Amino acid sequence: MKIVNQSIQIDGIDKKILRALMADARTPILEIARLVGISGAAIHQRLRKLEKSGLISGSKFVINPKVLGYTTMAFIGIFLDKAVSNPQAVKQLQKIPEVLECHYTTGDWSIFIKVLCKDNAHLMHVLNHDIQSITGVSRTETFISLDQQIERQIKI
Numbered sequence: 001m002k003i004v005n006q007s008i009q010i011d012g013i014d015k016k017i018l019r020a021l022m023a024d025a026r027t028p029i030l031e032i033a034r035l036v037g038i039s040g041a042a043i044h045q046r047l048r049k050l051e052k053s054g055l056i057s058g059s060k061f062v063i064n065p066k067v068l069g070y071t072t073m074a075f076i077g078i079f080l081d082k083a084v085s086n087p088q089a090v091k092q093l094q095k096i097p098e099v100l101e102c103h104y105t106t107g108d109w110s111i112f113i114k115v116l117c118k119d120n121a122h123l124m125h126v127l128n129h130d131i132q133s134i135t136g137v138s139r140t141e142t143f144i145s146l147d148q149q150i151e152r153q154i155k156i
Contacts, residue, residue: 008053010156013038017046018056018156025059065116072117073145076127077109078137085136086110092134098126109141120144 010018016036020027029047033040050056065071080089086104089111093099101114113131117123123144132140 008055010050010055014046014050015156017043018050021059022153022156069118070116072119072123073148074115074117074123075143075145076113076115076131077141077143078111078113078131079108079139079141080110080136081138082136083110089134089136093131096126096130098122098130 013036017032020032020035029040029043033043036043047056078089080086090102090104093102093111093113096115098115098117099113100116103112104110105112115123115126117126123142127140127142131137
């Protein structure tokens with residue numbers, strides 16, 4: 001790994017390590033070492049450098065929300081009455097557990113969020129009682145996802 005023009009450049013070994021961990025973050029270091037052809041200590045060293053550079057921001061377990069009864073995914077465009085309302089609106093959105101992502105966008109909406117609810121009735125409650133009651137929100141536009149067809153990370 002080296003830094004060129006404030007951008008990180010990774011070599012083939014780093015790519016192999018990252019691909020293995022992106023496929024399964026629980027892959028043992030020694031298994032990756034055998035795959036790559038270097039020592040486990042060298043893998044640890046490279047991982048520390050990649051973490052320190054900010055390229056790796058952590059690892060996590062992925063929960064299947066459907067198993068917990070969350071089946072309605074929606075995207076909501078939020079119109080604010082004034083641009084200065086954005087920081088306060090985001091603070092309020094952070095308090096709503098169903099909000100998974102929040103983006104400050106160009107275009108018609110001031111904010112674009114991704115929410116996960118148990119069903120349409122739950123979504124309607126979140127919209128009417130939680131989101132539309134936030135000071136500064138003038139209206140919302142909702143799109144329900146019927147099926148997620150692509151989910152991936154950036155290619156390494």
